[in-house]
Structure formats: C-alpha cells, structure tokens
Amino acid sequence: MRKFIYPFLILFAVSGVAFAQTKNVAVVSFYINKQIDVTEFGAPAYLAVKKLTEDPNFNLAPLLTSFHNEFFNNYSKNLPFALLPEDQITRNEAYKAYVPVGIAGSGLLDANNFILPFNGYKIFLRLVGHDNENNMLKLFPQADGVMSVAINFKLIKVGFGGMGVVKVDAKATISLFNKAGEKVFIIEEDEKSKSVSPMVAGAPVMSPEKIIPMCESAMGELMNTLQKDLPKMTKKTDAKL
Secondary structure, three states: OHHHHHHHHHHHHHHHHHHOOOOEEEEEEEEEEOOOEOOOOOHHHHHHHHHHHHOOOOOOHHHHHHHHHHHHHOHHHHOOOEEOOHHHHHOOHHHHHOOOOOOEOOOOOEHHHOEEEOOOOEOOOOOOOOHHHHHHHHHOOOOOEEEEEEEEEEEEEEOOHHHOEEEEEEEEEEEEEEOOOOEEEEEEEEEEOOOOEEEEOOEEOOOHHHHHHHHHHHHHHHHHHHHHHHHHHHOOHHHHO
C-alpha cells in the first residue's frame, strides 16, 4: 500500500504549494492631487485654489511621502497579495517611456501642474476604458494585477451662512485590476480634518498656512482609518486575481 500512498502525498503537497502561491500586484500609479475641490464655495474659491496650487509654500510632498511609506511598510503587510518591489516598476524602461492616456502632458492643463506623483510614478486618472491599466498589464506580465493609489482633497463647509468654518476632507482611492483587465476593487475611503479654519465674508481663507494644517489633520485621520479598514476591505479579493 505504501507505494501508492507516497505518490499521492507528494502530489497533494505539490498541489497545496501551488494553491497557496502568493499573487503579485504591481503598483503603477501613486500620487496626491494638490488642486483642492472647492465646489461648495463658488467662483472666487476656484481662483483662490488655483493660486494656492501654484504657491511654492503649498508643499504637500511630505504628506505624500508619509502616506507612501505607511502604505508600503505597514498596509501592504495585511493585504492578501504581495506588492512587487517598486524599483521593478519605476526603473522599467518601458514604464519610464510610457505616456499616460487621458491626461494633458503640456500647457495649462498639464497634470504635473497640480498633481504630485511619488518618485518615479506615472499619473493615471480614472478612465472608462481603463486603457492605462490594460497597457500596464502588458508591460508587467509577472504581475497578477495592477494597482493605482491616489489622494484627493476637498474643502467642506461646517456651519451656516458666513458664520461657519471649513474643514478638509482627504480621500484615498485605491484601484486594482486583474490580468484580464477586470476590476477587482475600487476602494474609496475618506476622513475629515479635526482642525478647522474660519471663513471671511462667507469665503474660505486659501493660504498655505491655513490649508496645510487641515490637510495634515485629515491625512492623519485617513491613515488611521485605512490601517483598520483596508485588511477587511481586501480580505476576499485575492480570489479575483
């Protein structure tokens, strides 16, 4: 009987290893949007936020770095798949030469004027056809899926009339597509700043000194929430890769 049992055990062990093989995901876009959404405040706020975006003192790079490090050093440990080393992505010559679909690369609408990517990453906006994701799957055949990570901010009014205050809402959008180009998930999580800023004559004060502390506060709240919620949100997604 043993001569029949041993081959069966070997086959079972090999099958078990194959079944438990870790899936690999390539993070192909990672950025923070400096252009704060001010739709609640009308035309004057649009002009103010444009000026803010162009102000060199409105520096969100430290926030982007902090979130990036948290994502790769901590969040990634609780995902049901592995993230490919970043240098495999950002140092890939075809990736470096790739021109993203759907965004302007020059002129007044140049995405680089208001979107800040982390070192070496491309800026991919959400498109109906998911062209960028499909192109990335061809560039990285070793990956079982491709992921994009984006942070956006929105200014919200708290209170009534000209007596209210404003807060910043920070939102993370994390998208994952499998080898077939199918959506595995699009996670959107947001948190509001604890700190506030007053309005003057019903309008928010759009200066770096007022806005940056609220962005920092909102990001701190968001990162704490993601630390708790992301493992639950992604728990069963490995089967779709």
